[in-house]
Amino acid sequence: MLKSIYVKRRGRSVAVLVAAVVGLVGTLPGVAQAYAASAPGTINTAGTALNVRSGPGTGYDSWRTVADGAAVTLLCQTTGETVTGTYGTTNLWDLLSNGGMVSDAYVHTGSDGQIVNDCSYVGAEPSSKTNPRSTNGAIDWAFQRYRSTSYENLCLAFTAQAYGWGGSGWYSAEVGGDWIASHGYLKTTGIPPRGALVWYHNSAGTGHVAISLGEGKVIGTSVSGGVGVAGYLDHVSYRGWSVPYYPAAW
Known part of the structure; x- marks a missing residue:
């Protein structure tokens, strides 16, 4: 059957019709979600430059800024401090191609969720x-x-x-x-x-x-x-x- 649902697209709710098949809706258990190796994005702060930080939180060093409207490349994403920005509230942080991180709350990617691979962290020392x-x-x-x-x-x-x-x-x-x-x-x-x-x-x-x-x-x-x-x-x-x-x- 067909039913109407709402899909969030960066701060807007758009009604769409989707086919709902009983037992097949949603992510299959035990199957990992595949993401892109990199993806484009656009900084949107409504005017001010965005701090690029050394880690996934506002307490980490801000070693440079990126201008509002700038095109960026996301290499991976990780969770960190929860931030409220242009696109709502999220704990998702994006590693940019220059090695720094920004909150996904200020990056237009076409999706509210994760779009690139998880950032890979090294294992623990002995x-x-x-x-x-x-x-x-x-x-x-x-x-x-x-x-x-x-x-x-x-x-x-x-x-x-x-x-x-x-x-x-x-x-x-x-x-x-x-x-x-x-x-x-x-x-x-x-x-x-x-x-x-x-x-x-x-x-x-x-x-x-x-x-x-x-x-x-x-x-x-x-x-x-x-x-x-x-x-x-x-x-x-x-x-x-x-x-x-x-x-x-x-």
Whole structure:
């Protein structure tokens, strides 16, 4: 039979006729919803620039803004702080192609729900040496130092301090990466998930390491001479990624 229902489309209710088949309406149990790998969106704040934050909440660092009416690309979505904006109230946050996050309450996507894949987070480090700071907290710490030149040639210390340590306990990122690899923590397949340590060789033999923002983005030192965001393969000597584990940290 046919029945009339209301489908919410970004703040408007539109009556539509749909075919209702008994027993087949709704999501099939046990079947995961498939989403796009990326999608376009448009910022709508009714005039003011929107803060782009380091994590899914207004308490995270605002390291840049995006103009009202700007076109953006969503790479993944995650849940966080509930925000009321142009398109109602939601706890959905969007990771943009520059590595920052905005509330979906201010992004026109053509849907009130999720449209791209969940943001993938790295697994926990071994319980014998847990980090003082969480994944989103570490990324927030890193973004608070965006464009700083104070950490050049200190990439390993930068990532360890981001996770709440005084230092890593390793002499260099090459030494740390070697330890990670020899103990079975280094992964060489798949895009590094959010919060992972991303390891590299370099010509100086000291190695390099950064923190993954997810979806192919990292934040670390030596990006145009300071702390910045880059693609995880922008450095030519990629080794792989690991959980954020610092067994010798202090």
